[in-house]
Amino acid sequence: MFSGGTYDEVARWLRNFLTSHAKRVSPRVEVVLDAGDARAGKSYGARLRVGTRVSPVVEFDFHEVAEGRGSLAWCAELAERTQALARELLAERGTADARTR
Numbered sequence: 001m002f003s004g005g006t007y008d009e010v011a012r013w014l015r016n017f018l019t020s021h022a023k024r025v026s027p028r029v030e031v032v033l034d035a036g037d038a039r040a041g042k043s044y045g046a047r048l049r050v051g052t053r054v055s056p057v058v059e060f061d062f063h064e065v066a067e068g069r070g071s072l073a074w075c076a077e078l079a080e081r082t083q084a085l086a087r088e089l090l091a092e093r094g095t096a097d098a099r100t101r
Contacts, residue, residue: 003066003067003068003069003070003071004066004067004070005066005069007035007040007041007062008035010062010065010066010069011033011035011044013065013069014033014044014046014060014065014069015031015033015046017069017075017078017079017082018031018033018046018048018078018082019031021078021079021082021083021086022048022082022083022085022086024083025083025086025087025090026050026086026090028050028051028090029048029049029050029086029089029090030048030049030050031046031047031048031049032046032047032048032049032054033045033046034046034047034057041062042061042062043059043060043061043062044059044060044062044065045057045058045059045060046058046060048082048085048086048089049089050089050090053089053092054089055085055088055089058081058085
């Protein structure tokens with residue numbers, strides 16, 4: 001593992017990491033990463049999406065992600081959080097689908 005990196009490099013890594021772990025739950029889960037001008041160099045906001053269902057924003061500090069991506073323990077915890085959020089989103093979708101039948 002490696003730590004550090006530019007804001008854009010860390011953004012790419014975070015998007016790929018979140019996508020990889022969300023799709024382990026379901027290939028339908030997508031990651032939407034906000035790294036726009038208001039956040040540039042400071043933070044990221046991430047949401048998971050399945051169809052029209054979208055998770056709450058998960059906030060990430062740039063420096064925390066840059067350093068944390070070099071830690072297996074930090075990555076394992078983030079992977080667990082991401083998969084749990086994906087499962088919750090899918091469960092909500094399943095509940096919503098059942099109500100429309």
